Every structure is written in structure tokens, then in C-alpha cells.
Amino acid sequence: MSIETLIQDPAIPAEAGAVLASPYDPTDFDQSVMTTYGRFPLALERGSGCRVWDTQGKEYLDFVAGIATCTLGHAHPAMVETVTQQIQKLHHVSNLYYIPEQAKLAKWLIEHSCADRVFFCNSGAEANEGAIKLARKYAHQVLKIDQPIVLTAHASFHGRTLATITATGQPKYQKDFSPLVPGFHYVPYNDIKAIAAAISELDEGDRAVTAILLEPLQGEGGVRPGDKAYFQEIRRMCDETGILLILDEVQVGMGRSGKYWGYEHLGIEPDIFTSAKGLGGGIPIGAVMCKAFCNVFQPGDHASTFGGNPFACATALSVCETLERENILENVQQRGEQLREGLHAIAAKYPKQITEVRGWGLINGMELKADSPLTAADVVKAAIAEGLLLVPAGPKVIRFVPPLIVSVQEIDTALQVLEKVMGSW
Structure with a gap:
């Protein structure tokens, strides 16, 4: 599922992301723009590489990349x-x-x-x-x-x-x-x-x-x-x-x-x-x-x-x-293997929550167990609070689609944040 449909899916609460504090005032936006998206209360204003910053200067590691769109990251x-x-x-x-x-x-x-x-x-x-x-x-x-x-x-x-x-x-x-x-x-x-x-x-x-x-x-x-x-x-x-x-x-x-x-x-x-x-x-x-x-x-x-x-x-x-x-395909292959290896390790650590990891290159999904109360939106909200942007691919799948220029260190950082998030339940 794409993030724009979060609010439309009965499996994901309309208030998804509401617990995240954001000083951005969306009043003008909400009064002017059609409500076809279920937006998290996050207003981004600039980016560089695999990082973006919100209107208050908080930094996030971007593993959404405009939903698999920002191939070379931001401001390449x-x-x-x-x-x-x-x-x-x-x-x-x-x-x-x-x-x-x-x-x-x-x-x-x-x-x-x-x-x-x-x-x-x-x-x-x-x-x-x-x-x-x-x-x-x-x-x-x-x-x-x-x-x-x-x-x-x-x-x-x-x-x-x-x-x-x-x-x-x-x-x-x-x-x-x-x-x-x-x-x-x-x-x-x-x-x-x-x-x-x-x-x-x-x-x-x-x-x-x-x-x-x-x-x-x-x-x-x-x-x-x-x-x-x-x-x-x-x-x-x-x-x-x-x-x-x-x-x-x-x-x-x-x-x-x-x-x-x-x-x-x-x-x-x-x-x-x-x-x-x-x-x-x-x-x-x-x-x-x-x-x-x-x-x-x-x-x-x-x-x-x-x-x-x-x-x-x-x-x-x-x-x-x-x-x-720049032979970026080689980076995609290597960083994809690194990411999947790390996701498999997290899945092995939390077998009651995670059922499968799958994907190619830098499009990967981690599926939560069907009988777990935990949803993809829950994980995404918690990750945002920790400075990592992720996107669901359905009620139970967290999707990882960073820019193709993502580094070894940035993959490690994302995995550390994810492990912290999964350990909070």
C-alpha cells in the first residue's frame, strides 16, 4: 500500500502518526488541499543525499525516497x-x-x-x-x-x-x-x-x-x-x-x-x-x-x-x-545484501512479530505476522520518531526503498533504529 492511502485503509487507523509532535501548522494546507492523502504530521523542507530535514531543523534518514523515486537522493x-x-x-x-x-x-x-x-x-x-x-x-x-x-x-x-x-x-x-x-x-x-x-x-x-x-x-x-x-x-x-x-x-x-x-x-x-x-x-x-x-x-x-x-x-x-x-548498480547490489542480512537478523531476534524478509536490491519488505497486533503503520510512526523514514506496503509489510546511493553507514544506522523500534513492543 502506498503511504497516501494509509487513512483510507480500515486496517490502519486514521490517526496514524498523530502521536508525533510537529510544530508545523497544517491549517492552511488542510483548508486548501483535497484530503486524498493520509499524511503524517511532518513537513519536510530540504534534503541532501539520503537525509532530509523538517521545517524545525530535525534530521531524518530517508528510506522512502519519495516512494522509490529519488534515485540519486536529494540535491545530487x-x-x-x-x-x-x-x-x-x-x-x-x-x-x-x-x-x-x-x-x-x-x-x-x-x-x-x-x-x-x-x-x-x-x-x-x-x-x-x-x-x-x-x-x-x-x-x-x-x-x-x-x-x-x-x-x-x-x-x-x-x-x-x-x-x-x-x-x-x-x-x-x-x-x-x-x-x-x-x-x-x-x-x-x-x-x-x-x-x-x-x-x-x-x-x-x-x-x-x-x-x-x-x-x-x-x-x-x-x-x-x-x-x-x-x-x-x-x-x-x-x-x-x-x-x-x-x-x-x-x-x-x-x-x-x-x-x-x-x-x-x-x-x-x-x-x-x-x-x-x-x-x-x-x-x-x-x-x-x-x-x-x-x-x-x-x-x-x-x-x-x-x-x-x-x-x-x-x-x-x-x-x-x-x-x-558511477557504477551505482554495484552499490545497489551490495547495500541490498547488507540490508537484507540485517533485516533477517532482526527477524530472527523478534520471531513473534516478524514472519518474512524479501526483496531485490534496494526494494525490500519486512512482513509482520498476521496474528500480531503490530501494524506496518505502528512501525513507521515509531521509526519517524527516531529519525528514520519508512513506508508501508500494505497493513503488515514495512518497505525499505532508500536512494540508490545509500552508504554502508546509513544502512547500519537504519538497522539500528529499526531494531530499537522493534524492541519497544
Whole structure:
């Protein structure tokens, strides 16, 4: 679960975080901004590296990173330099014209993935929406299917637009937003028999499964890695049937898993995949990427006013090039192993509270026991009070997604705080 839904989940009290003292007066905020987020009473005003400071000067170690978004942490010199230069040069023009910065970023993404073509937008939801549209057009034009169906997984999360909350296999996100978009069907994650059965049952007349949309690792669904054999069998089935395989890499992609893309852990290549969050390091940008054979969009089929503008693309390219130049993937792998080793040690020390630790690279989850009264929100609140920012991934899973530049010492500090927090119950 994302932090913005804490207040909406009946398993987490509306007063989550209320015990934390904060001198920030939210009156104007609360009277002006729609209450779509359950906010902790914490107002942050600046950051540097993996640290942030609130309006009263208190320092926090940030293991949220904008929810897996601030790839290079806060105020990274490469981003500061690029942002400063680009805003003084050209920040936005229409996609009616060629944008050199867009071409450079697209070329980098193609050279570092299995993609042949890229479309830029502003967010993960928009990227997934674009992928769904691309798959539907492919189904109509190439597969000649009048009623295409997209299979997605239970406990998935694909965004907040009408199509992407429909694709999201969690009813709590869909409540009160009906009628939902037709053409979606849900199956259990990591269950190949369920996929095969759904394809067989749903193919009838003008209706057929034409795409399978999955996360390589389910983020909001509890930090659950995909099973390699499961994805390889899906890839085989898609190759045999012509069904498109779409991977949502919004949270796990751009190096967070220890590889550029989550699919690299699974030994497969998708036909279409999406990116956002970490792509711009905190500057809004998303991308739909695809193989050449399913590149069926034509002028007028899809567009975005802000998508791929010079400012966002220049910044995202600086993030990409820094990841490569500074060999940050190696840091992700090493710090991820260090973090999981420490989390396993804490789990072993508190077996009545913790049931499992899982993840890839620097996206990791620690699951609390179902019969424990302790919730993820309880742990997050206590950690904030101790100067550590964490984020839930459901009522019982604490998520650890620090910037990819996190150091040995910062991992150790986070583990020390967590152990202190767990020992307080």
C-alpha cells in the first residue's frame, strides 16, 4: 500500500502518526488541499543525499525516497547542474517539434534495455495507461480481436487513472469509481496454472486474452518478487499464442532491483514495459517502451502535452548517465545484501512479530505476522520518531526503498533504529 492511502485503509487507523509532535501548522494546507492523502504530521523542507530535514531543523534518514523515486537522493550535484543549466536554456516546447533531449534519453533507454521505441509521459499511471492503449490497438489491428482482455494479478498496483485502477487487482482502490473500464481479468500472482486456465476460459468468440500485464516484483502488493520459472513459462505461452507480455517496471525499474530492469532477474524480455518514479530521480517523467513489432501507434493515437519536454528529459538523462558512470548498480547490489542480512537478523531476534524478509536490491519488505497486533503503520510512526523514514506496503509489510546511493553507514544506522523500534513492543 502506498503511504497516501494509509487513512483510507480500515486496517490502519486514521490517526496514524498523530502521536508525533510537529510544530508545523497544517491549517492552511488542510483548508486548501483535497484530503486524498493520509499524511503524517511532518513537513519536510530540504534534503541532501539520503537525509532530509523538517521545517524545525530535525534530521531524518530517508528510506522512502519519495516512494522509490529519488534515485540519486536529494540535491545530487549532477541533477542540480543539469536542472540549473536546462531551465536557463529551454524548459518546455510542444511535441509538435523535435526535442533533442528527448532523443538522447530515448537512445540511452534503448541501448540499456530490450526496447526499440519509447513514448514519454509524466507518471507511472500514464505510462501504464499508454501501454494498455498500445496493447488494445495491437489487438484490434494485428490480432483482429474485437474484445481484447488484459490479464493482471491480484494485489497488483498499476496507477490511479480509471483504466489503471481497473487493471489494479485490489478492490479497495476501485471502490466508488464504477463503472470501471471493461476488458480486464485478475489471476493470482506467481500461479502459472491460473494464467493458463484464464486464457482458455476467456477465449470465446470475439473475446480473447491479448495481453498479460504484471509487475516483475509487486511493490504496493507487499514487495513480492516474481518467480523466475513463472515468468519464463508466461513468456513461452505468449510466444506461442501471440499474446503481448507487458511488464510494469514503474517501481522496480531504473536500477532499484540491482539491475536496470526487473525483467533481467527473470531471464526474459517483455514486449512492452513501463518506467517512471526513479527515471527522473524525482522530476516527473514516465515512459512506455516496446519492441518494434508492436509499435503500432500512429500520429494522433496518443499524446502528452508535458511528456518528454526538454527539462524532464535532460534531468532524466543525467540520472541515467550518473547511474552508469558511477557504477551505482554495484552499490545497489551490495547495500541490498547488507540490508537484507540485517533485516533477517532482526527477524530472527523478534520471531513473534516478524514472519518474512524479501526483496531485490534496494526494494525490500519486512512482513509482520498476521496474528500480531503490530501494524506496518505502528512501525513507521515509531521509526519517524527516531529519525528514520519508512513506508508501508500494505497493513503488515514495512518497505525499505532508500536512494540508490545509500552508504554502508546509513544502512547500519537504519538497522539500528529499526531494531530499537522493534524492541519497544
